[in-house]
Amino acid sequence: MYISQITELLKQHRSIRRFTDKPIEPALLNDLIASGQAASTSSYIQAVSVIQVSDLELRRQFAELAGGQMYIETAAEFLVFCADLNRNAHRSSLVADEELDFSWTEQFVAAVVDTALFAQNVVVAAEANKLGCCYIGGIRNNPDLVTSLLALPTLVFPVFGLCLGYPDQSPERKPRLPLETVLYRDRYQSAVEHAPEIDTYDTHVREYYVRRSQGKLTMSWSEQMAKQARTQTRDFMQEYLKKQGFVLK
Ligand SMILES: Cc1cc2nc3c(=O)[nH]c(=O)nc-3n(C[C@H](O)[C@H](O)[C@H](O)COP(=O)(O)O)c2cc1C
Structure with missing residues (x-):
């Protein structure tokens, strides 16, 4: 693929929320995840884990906790991207004499940045393979439930989900800021x-x-930002992060 084709691909992005029932070949999925792993990673921490949610009942529970987002159930794959310092804490403890601390805010920021870079590589690789994707931040509506559904230990934070599948829609591109x-x-x-x-x-x-919306929705970007600030506070987040062992310092 030429550079100009890559930039065109990037600029063609749209979130896809309706999928055909065609499955994704396991070899392709592995290749997408390997593309994610190839992203840059702060100080080589590689602080990302991805959980492929295949169990249908689990998918149903995710769709419900994310506020009734049914495409979580109908997508060929649903992946949960986690910022993961648990692995680093464990491996460090095997080789260090002193107690090491992974609860600094800066470490949390680095792990979340790593997770976003990893996931966006997956999305770009998926779109280059004619797949469609939709991030699901809605899983942060109930991080405690996600933590118990996926048996997440401390120092693991579910940042977002990702629906993946072959598109069954071709929505208009959403305009970006000038x-x-x-x-x-x-x-x-x-x-x-x-x-x-x-x-x-x-x-x-x-x-x-x-x-x-065929005339049902008339909202400017500024109005949408005001609504978002009013409604999506997730005021439990700081407490949840501390429970998970993050941002204590
Ligand atoms: C971190 C993140 C979380 C998101 N969460 C959701 C979500 O829970 N449900 C959803 O339908 N779209 C979600 N989206 C998709 C955005 O709504 C979408 O990217 C944005 O409106 C721009 O539209 P576009 O991707 O089609 O260009 C999310 C996107 C990101 C980056």
Whole structure:
């Protein structure tokens, strides 16, 4: 694949939420995960584990806890990506004389960054193989339940799920912020300075939602951000992370 084809592939991305019943060959799935593993990793920590959820009853429970996202059940594969410092803590304890601490906030940040980079490599490799994907942050609605369903030990955090399968839909691409509102030179530029471009973008997003929902949804990007800030606080998260042994310092 040429560079221009890769950038085109990246820019063609859309989340897919409806899948055919065609399965994914195990060799292809392994290759996707190997592509994920090839991503850069902070200080070589490789702090990622992926749990392939095959059991149908487990899938049903995930769909429910994520707020009724049925594509978790209908996707060919559902993967849970975990930031995992448990393996590193165990292996370090075998070779170190002193007690090592994996509860620093910086270590948590590095593990979550690693997980996102790994997963996005999987997504790009999947899309290059004509698969469709949808991340599922909705699993963080109930991290305690996810922890018990998947028997996660301490120092493992389920960051998001990922539905994977052959697409049975071809949605319109979702508009992104104008380039000049996200790329600055030499100094930060605030949203106040970029108000005219973001106002225009808001109009485009509103039109996009009207088209996509046959007129039922009319929301600008700014309105969606306000709604998101109002509703998706997941106020249990800090306590959960501490229980899992993260961000204690
Ligand atoms: C970390 C993360 C979590 C997400 N969680 C969900 C989710 O729970 N359910 C869902 O339908 N889409 C989810 N998405 C998909 C986003 O809604 C989607 O990427 C965004 O609206 C842009 O649309 P696009 O991917 O089609 O370009 C998630 C995306 C990311 C990156």
